Amino acid sequence: MNATDLLWLLLPLAAASGWLAARFEQKRHARQSLDLPSAYFKGLNFLLNEQPDKAIEVFIRVLEVNSDTVETHLALGNLFRRRGEVERAIRIHQNLIARPTLDREQRSQALLELGQDYLKAGLFDRAENLFLELAEIRVHSEQVLKLLLHIYQQEKEWEKAISITRRLARVSGRNMDDTIAQFYCELADQDYAHRNYAGAREHLKRALASDDKCVRASMLLGDIAAQEGKFRDAIGYWCRVEEQDMHYLGEVAGRIAEAYKQMNDEQGLYDYFRDALQRHGGVSLALAFADVISHRDGVPAAEKFIVDWLRRAPNVHGLHKLLELNLVKAPDSGRNDLLLLKGIIEDLRAQHLGYACGQCGFKGKTLHWLCPGCNRWNTIKPVREE
Numbered sequence: 001m002n003a004t005d006l007l008w009l010l011l012p013l014a015a016a017s018g019w020l021a022a023r024f025e026q027k028r029h030a031r032q033s034l035d036l037p038s039a040y041f042k043g044l045n046f047l048l049n050e051q052p053d054k055a056i057e058v059f060i061r062v063l064e065v066n067s068d069t070v071e072t073h074l075a076l077g078n079l080f081r082r083r084g085e086v087e088r089a090i091r092i093h094q095n096l097i098a099r100p101t102l103d104r105e106q107r108s109q110a111l112l113e114l115g116q117d118y119l120k121a122g123l124f125d126r127a128e129n130l131f132l133e134l135a136e137i138r139v140h141s142e143q144v145l146k147l148l149l150h151i152y153q154q155e156k157e158w159e160k161a162i163s164i165t166r167r168l169a170r171v172s173g174r175n176m177d178d179t180i181a182q183f184y185c186e187l188a189d190q191d192y193a194h195r196n197y198a199g200a201r202e203h204l205k206r207a208l209a210s211d212d213k214c215v216r217a218s219m220l221l222g223d224i225a226a227q228e229g230k231f232r233d234a235i236g237y238w239c240r241v242e243e244q245d246m247h248y249l250g251e252v253a254g255r256i257a258e259a260y261k262q263m264n265d266e267q268g269l270y271d272y273f274r275d276a277l278q279r280h281g282g283v284s285l286a287l288a289f290a291d292v293i294s295h296r297d298g299v300p301a302a303e304k305f306i307v308d309w310l311r312r313a314p315n316v317h318g319l320h321k322l323l324e325l326n327l328v329k330a331p332d333s334g335r336n337d338l339l340l341l342k343g344i345i346e347d348l349r350a351q352h353l354g355y356a357c358g359q360c361g362f363k364g365k366t367l368h369w370l371c372p373g374c375n376r377w378n379t380i381k382p383v384r385e386e
């Protein structure tokens with residue numbers, strides 16, 4: 001008789017003993033579950049007497065008796081986590097998971113909760129491992145993938161963020177191409193900081209392949225070209241912003257002007273702003289063009305341009321520019337009045353500068369691609385153009 005045959009003979013015996021053990025367990029459960037109410041009252045008493053540690057001990061002991069109380073323990077753990085008592089939450093959820101009687105759904109729910117405890121405790125590696133395990137068996141998929149994405153964003157692990165976002169897009173049926181493009185831009189930013197321009201360009205190409213409206217990619221491509229002294233190329237990239245999303249034109253207007261100046265192409269500079277202004281109007285372009293005119297044709301010509309513009313579209317930015325131009329040639333006697341007026345206009349203007357999130361209303365002085373208020377990508381825009 002070989003080992004395999006022996007195994008076949010032993011199998012029924014093993015099954016029978018397992019069955020017997022299970023029967024015994026059931027009887028034991030039935031007997032002990034009668035004690036459930038009193039144990040719970042005891043636990044509640046401890047809770048009411050502000051002795052949560054003792055309460056937890058009692059609840060955990062009850063769980064050993066009856067796995068029907070899993071829901072209660074999940075709720076209790078959740079409560080502790082929300083109150084910031086993460087260690088207690090972790091203890092409850094770890095105890096739950098250690099129970100062999102949990103069914104698949106209960107176990108995965110407990111794992112999901114424990115992962116969130118770890119996340120709250122800042123134990124990202126442990127949380128990540130649990131969420132990956134859950135993602136593997138495809139339960140709570142959307143929630144798990146969102147939590148993983150949260151970790152990768154916090155840890156700036158952009159490659160992983162990209163692959164998780166692709167999965168999340170499939171599971172949720174949402175198009176997340178613009179978010180993926182932002183992650184490629186983050187990778188490109190890292191390359192750029194290390195002067196790895198080839199690597200940055202490669203990542204930016206992928207950003208635009210994912211989202212051809214990605215303003216950020218065009219801006220950085222232009223910056224790289226300018227760094228390399230290729231100003232004509234840089235202008236080409238920055239000009240794409242106009243077609244992608246004209247709200248960001250103000251972000252590149254100054255850079256475009258500077259690149260033309262670097263090339264000593266005064267006519268190109270003048271033509272670009274005149275034509276762009278005809279296509280779009282917009283505050284940033286008008287202000288930049290006023291500077292170009294002032295430099296080429298003198299202050300009176302720039303003044304005339306601003307006054308014409310203000311007649312068509314009254315706004316504080318134009319008024320501010322007009323005062324600036326007037327201050328250049330103002331005699332000493334009238335200067336103080338103009339400065340006072342300029343101060344008032346600057347206060348007014350401050351309310352119309354900066355950036356705002358279209359989702360949560362967050363306002364800031366610098367451009368964030370990820371909103372610090374609502375943690376969404378691509379929701380913040382410059383306010384000046386509106």
Ligand SMILES: [Zn+2]
Pocket residue numbers: 357358359360361362371372373374375376379
């Ligand atoms: Zn926001």
